[in-house]
Amino acid sequence: MKFDRSAEIFAAAKQLIPGGVNSPVRAYRSVGGTPVHMARGNGAYVWDVDGNRYIDLVMSYGPLILGHCDPRVVKAIQATAATGTCFGTPSQGELDMAREITSRVPGCEMVRLVNSGTEATMSAVRVARAYTGRDVVLKFDGCYHGHGDSFLVKAGSGALTNGAPDSPGVPGKLAGLTLVARYNDLAHVAALMDAHGPQVACMIVEPVVGNIGLVRPNAGFLAGLRELCTKHGAVLIYDEVMTGFRVARGGCGELFGVIPDLYTFGKVIGGGLPVGAYGGRRELMSRVSPAGDVYQAGTLSGNPLSVAAGLATLRACDAPGFYARLEQLGARLQAGLEAAAAKHNVPLYVGRQGSMICPYVSRVPVTTLDAAMASDRALWTRFFHAMLREGVHLPPSPFEAWFLSSQHDEAVVDAICAAADRAFATAGTLPA
Ligand code: KE4
Numbered sequence: 123m124k125f126d127r128s129a130e131i132f133a134a135a136k137q138l139i140p141g142g143v144n145s146p147v148r149a150y151r152s153v154g155g156t157p158v159h160m161a162r163g164n165g166a167y168v169w170d171v172d173g174n175r176y177i178d179l180v181m182s183y184g185p186l187i188l189g190h191c192d193p194r195v196v197k198a199i200q201a202t203a204a205t206g207t208c209f210g211t212p213s214q215g216e217l218d219m220a221r222e223i224t225s226r227v228p229g230c231e232m233v234r235l236v237n238s239g240t241e242a243t244m245s246a247v248r249v250a251r252a253y254t255g256r257d258v259v260l261k262f263d264g265c266y267h268g269h270g271d272s273f274l275v276k277a278g279s280g281a282l283t284n285g286a287p288d289s290p291g292v293p294g295k296l297a298g299l300t301l302v303a304r305y306n307d308l309a310h311v312a313a314l315m316d317a318h319g320p321q322v323a324c325m326i327v328e329p330v331v332g333n334i335g336l337v338r339p340n341a342g343f344l345a346g347l348r349e350l351c352t353k354h355g356a357v358l359i360y361d362e363v364m365t366g367f368r369v370a371r372g373g374c375g376e377l378f379g380v381i382p383d384l385y386t387f388g389k390v391i392g393g394g395l396p397v398g399a400y401g402g403r404r405e406l407m408s409r410v411s412p413a414g415d416v417y418q419a420g421t422l423s424g425n426p427l428s429v430a431a432g433l434a435t436l437r438a439c440d441a442p443g444f445y446a447r448l449e450q451l452g453a454r455l456q457a458g459l460e461a462a463a464a465k466h467n468v469p470l471y472v473g474r475q476g477s478m479i480c481p482y483v484s485r486v487p488v489t490t491l492d493a494a495m496a497s498d499r500a501l502w503t504r505f506f507h508a509m510l511r512e513g514v515h516l517p518p519s520p521f522e523a524w525f526l527s528s529q530h531d532e533a534v535v536d537a538i539c540a541a542a543d544r545a546f547a548t549a550g551t552l553p554a
Contacts, residue, residue: 123511127171128159147280153503153518158510163190165529168515176515177538181525183517184332184364184389187448187477188438189529195393198434199427208425215429222436223391223399226372229381233401234410235424239363239388240268242398243326245410245418246384247272250324250357252416253406258321260314260356262305264491264521266333267326267361267386275300278333278491283519305331306339306489308346319354324384329374332364332523334494335480336473344380351383357406363388363398364523367436369476370445390439393431396422444528448477451526451535455479458539466546468501477526494521501549508545514538 136142143149143157150157158170166189168178178190188195216235223233236242247259247270259272266279274281274289275297281289288297301318303311305327315322329344331337351358360382362373367390370377375385384402391397401407411417422428439445456472459481463470469485482488483498483505502520509516516524526535 123174124172125156125158125170125174129156131159131171132156145280146284147517147519147522150518152283152499152520153506155507157518158515165189165191166527166531166534174513176510176513177530177534177541178515179524179526179538180515180517180522181527182389182394183522184368184525185392185394186525187368187390187527188393188435189527192393192435192438192529194438195431195434198393198430199395202426202430205426207427208422210421213424213426213429215426215433216424218433219391219424219429222433223387223401226367226376226436227385227401228372228375229383229403230375230385230401231404232407233387233399234407234418235429236398236400236418236420237396237422237428238268238398239361239386240270240398241420242363242386242388242400243267243273243359243361244270246359246386246400246402247324247326248418249384249400249406249409249416250359252409253357254323254355256321256323256356257299258301258318258323259299260301260303260311260318260322260325262327262331263302264305264334264337264494265326265328265331265361267328268363271296272300273326276302276491278331278521280519282334282521305334305337305491306343308343311347311350315350315354315356319356322354322356324357324359325351326359326361328364329360329362329378329380330365330369330475330478332478333521334491335482335488335521336475336478336523337489337491337494338473338475339378340489344374344378348380348382357384358382359384359386361386365475365478366390367439368448368478371439390435391432392428393435395428395431397428397432445476447528448526451530451532452477452479454532454535455526455530455538458535459542462539462543462546465543468546468549471497477530478523479526480520480523482520504549505542505545508548509541512541512545514541514545
């Protein structure tokens with residue numbers, strides 16, 4: 123495989139864009155090599171600027187649940203673009219989107235659209251702070267909630283990948299208002315709440331963590347967080363920017379039956395265009411300007427293009443059996459990866475929730491950040507490059523979830539597993 127054109131573009135881009143990328147994880151810092159630059163996508167496939175074709179498991183980190191260039195989404199964007207891209211006024215589509223979101227998500231009575239997941243989480247925390255009159259935010263190690271100042275403390279995703287879970291530029295006083303608990307360690311959360319409960323405005327959590335790879339909540343963990351928040355008068359925020367409308371039609375609220383006070387969304391509801399949203403209990407959301415006194419605004423919030431792409435996506439996900447099929451495809455991929463690893467004596471633990479999946483080179487289950495950090499990243503990196511050469515495009519980090527779409531059918535999944543068989547053969551095994 124040649125990556126000459128990607129290398130050329132990357133060299134030039136590094137002169138004008140920090141690190142040559144507009145989002146750090148794309149730079150291949152933790153895996154090395156030249157980041158492939160994509161030219162086009164269709165269904166489960168992408169083609170890079172050198173003409174190499176890949177089965178795509180990045181899928182833009184979550185939005186493309188229908189695959190690249192779904193005809194329904196493309197048609198909705200084209201039709202909308204022809205009538206105007208933005209007006210700076212309310213529009214029917216925003217009401218339609220609010221109806222779609224609130225009708226799907228348990229406990230989401232009102233919602234505000236914004237332009238990114240980061241805006242959504244920043245805004246949700248501001249509402250929680252206003253509603254409680256408290257300043258402290260409790261987050262979880264390895265969870266990533268975008269690049270808002272309060273969240274860049276033991277953050278996951280690209281921050282973890284690039285070894286900067288705490289970022290310079292965040293005032294110490296502000297970082298000091300963020301408590302970090304261990305994910306899946308309810309006793310640790312309870313101890314922190316016993317010590318700081320009266321100051322804690324909110325707990326924000328990825329109910330299923332997609333930014334340490336893929337870590338599911340232990341039984342009772344989310345219910346425990348719910349109880350602690352209720353006991354201490356703190357707001358429980360589910361950050362479902364990644365899991366929303368993906369792990370189930372109504373996201374983790376539906377899946378686990380534990381209902382937060384606020385949710386944040388993104389990705390799927392934009393169908394590949396810029397979007398974010400936050401919502402939840404009417405009592406809290408009524409505090410948002412201009413209904414209330416908590417200010418939040420956005421020039422392109424609810425813009426017709428993102429809304430049209432998101433509505434087309436959500437409505438397509440309503441096809442009979444849509445989520446059951448994603449579960450089947452995810453289970454098939456998990457089984458195939460486990461079989462391939464076993465054949466080559468590679469100890470593999472696969473974290474999975476529906477169509478979000480992450481294999482770790484680990485002899486133990488990965489249910490915490492520490493366990494993820496202890497996985498074998500050197501072998502994982504060799505596997506990453508071997509898969510790229512086999513024509514399978516993975517996220518360039520062991521701390522990112524892989525995403526399937528409805529276009530990753532059985533034949534595609536089996537091709538991924540066959541590629542993994544060959545990749546494990548060349549990536550070698552752990553020392554005995
Ligand atoms: P954005 O600001 O990137 O739209 O969303 C931030 C965000 C918030 N919450 C969760 C749970 C998220 O996963 C994200 C963003 N996800 C990463 C992928 N791990 C985006 C990829 C990137 O940073 O380039």
